[in-house]
Amino acid sequence: MTADFSLLEKKIGYKFKDLTHLKHALTHRSMGAVYNNERYEFFGDALLGVVISRHLFEKFPDADEGKLSRMRSSLVKETTLAEMANTIHLGDFLILGAGELKSGGFRRSSILADAMEAMICAIYIDSNHNLNLLDDVLTSWFTSRLDSISPEVQKDSKTKLQEYLQGRRLPLPEYKLFNVVGDNHKQSFTVTCRVSMFDELFTGIGTTKRKAEQDAASKVLAKIGE
């Protein structure tokens, strides 16, 4: 497999001095427990957080902490990063073990998003820890999203439901994990949500417990008509 990394470099707007760093960032855990991109992802996530935080902090001097946090979450969340990964066809460059290759791992949101974060770390390392350069690269990645984001960004369903209930002095919703199926890499969580105003139990499903809870909360909101 000899992927043409120069295509990818053009799309991300950074030319690596040492391609090893890029390849490291693209190597999924399915290639082995020792040499993979998880450590890069750990650091890349923090680097992304600080760059996005700085942009939002400066761009929205009147937004309070809650609004800043929600905007940051919406920019760095898995689905956003996976969308960006798809735009640059990152899936074509992932280095996956045979199992993940077969099961279509190059299309999985979590794998794509993790590789995006890992690439951020790789750029930082490859540029000799040049945070200004990294900031420029990430700014170009996020330009249109940073331009269009607003402090009135949608709250997530759990937050909306909680605020709705608190505003009416009603008890908080009770989420309960109902079951988990599938092995470590492909778990599906089912969660129930009970709110005092309805007798029925609402069910949510997702690849994480949190997503399942969001799903359940959105069903309660739909019932309420919010």
Next chain:
Amino acid sequence: MTADFSLLEKKIGYKFKDLTHLKHALTHRSMGAVYNNERYEFFGDALLGVVISRHLFEKFPDADEGKLSRMRSSLVKETTLAEMANTIHLGDFLILGAGELKSGGFRRSSILADAMEAMICAIYIDSNHNLNLLDDVLTSWFTSRLDSISPEVQKDSKTKLQEYLQGRRLPLPEYKLFNVVGDNHKQSFTVTCRVSMFDELFTGIGTTKRKAEQDAASKVLAKIGE
């Protein structure tokens, strides 16, 4: 109130060009919804995260992502930051509204930890966004903790319990919010935890749902003898 900020500056190892930045970082929300340290805390938290991540990433080249994450959590968590705040008597410098002053807000862990994060942002702003300088200052704050931390840092109780059960192919614990008492600023959560191996329900209490769950998990672990 004319606090001698030079004392605090000596302790944190940074002299402000413009004390307004420091005072902003020390101003709690109880002083008003518009001018307070919450925005600083938002950005300071991200700045702290990236500096600590860099240290851990470089110091522990063999630690996997899970170990790095756990070490980072233990360094940046509220109780650690509040401990550091107490060492430098940060409580004496907090600018609190009358209500918080009366109820002893200057001793509250969450307020102290938030002010520490806000100070990190203030240093960054005051130094004209000099991340290298900020890194030096934070390194001095965390020297002894960074020296003594180990990748074998304690896992939290929920993680330990989950791993214990997964290792035995048992169902995951079911946490359920039992009730919440107190107003917004002083809530107490009670959570129940059910595990398939015991008939009894374990109860945990804490100032957040997560802490209550940790408390419940620790009781299950105690029962198991872990």
